Amino acid sequence: VEETYIMVKPDGVQRGLVGEIISRFEKKGFRLKGLKLFQCPKELAEEHYKDLKEKSFFPKLIDYITSGPVVCMAWEGVGVVASARKLIGATNPLQAEPGTIRGDLAVETGRNIVHGSDSPDNGQREIGEFLNY
Numbered sequence: 001v002e003e004t005y006i007m008v009k010p011d012g013v014q015r016g017l018v019g020e021i022i023s024r025f026e027k028k029g030f031r032l033k034g035l036k037l038f039q040c041p042k043e044l045a046e047e048h049y050k051d052l053k054e055k056s057f058f059p060k061l062i063d064y065i066t067s068g069p070v071v072c073m074a075w076e077g078v079g080v081v082a083s084a085r086k087l088i089g090a091t092n093p094l095q096a097e098p099g100t101i102r103g104d105l106a107v108e109t110g111r112n113i114v115h116g117s118d119s120p121d122n123g124q125r126e127i128g129e130f131l132n133y
């Protein structure tokens with residue numbers, strides 16, 4: 001069965017949105033397979049976002065993701081990778097549809113409260129990197 005890596009980012013934890021975010025995946029019918037509170041080291045943040053390292057916002061992104069604890073989760077279910085991305089909504093919360101996590105709970109791309117893997121391969125890799133760190 002497919003798995004995806006979902007991470008509540010530091011702003012989501014700080015704002016008290018962990019329960020709300022978990023609840024949305026639970027209610028959809030996915031199964032929680034692993035969870036931990038974790039202070040992401042700078043090297044792991046840089047590895048996780050390496051595809052964005054040429055972007056002007058990269059240093060800000062690394063500061064953001066290491067600014068406080070994150071909640072690392074593995075979720076399992078048929079089609080969970082693509083479905084979780086739909087539940088999360090567009091990268092820019094102002095473009096995310098109402099009813100999605102970002103559409104309902106965030107306003108800034110640089111503080112968009114949650115991450116979801118973009119492919120099953122990346123899901124497996126990210127679960128290994130974060131849950132087994």
Ligand code: GTP
Nearest residue numbers: 057060061090091109110111112114115116117118
């Ligand atoms: P993730 O699920 O977190 O990977 O988001 P995504 O797949 O919707 O977007 P993408 O992988 O393209 O970008 C990763 C993260 O970088 C985003 O979620 C944002 O937190 C951040 N990011 C992307 N674009 C911008 C930008 O233009 N400005 C800022 N400040 N952050 C950005």
Ligand code: MG
Nearest residue numbers: 115116117118
């Ligand atoms: Mg992404």
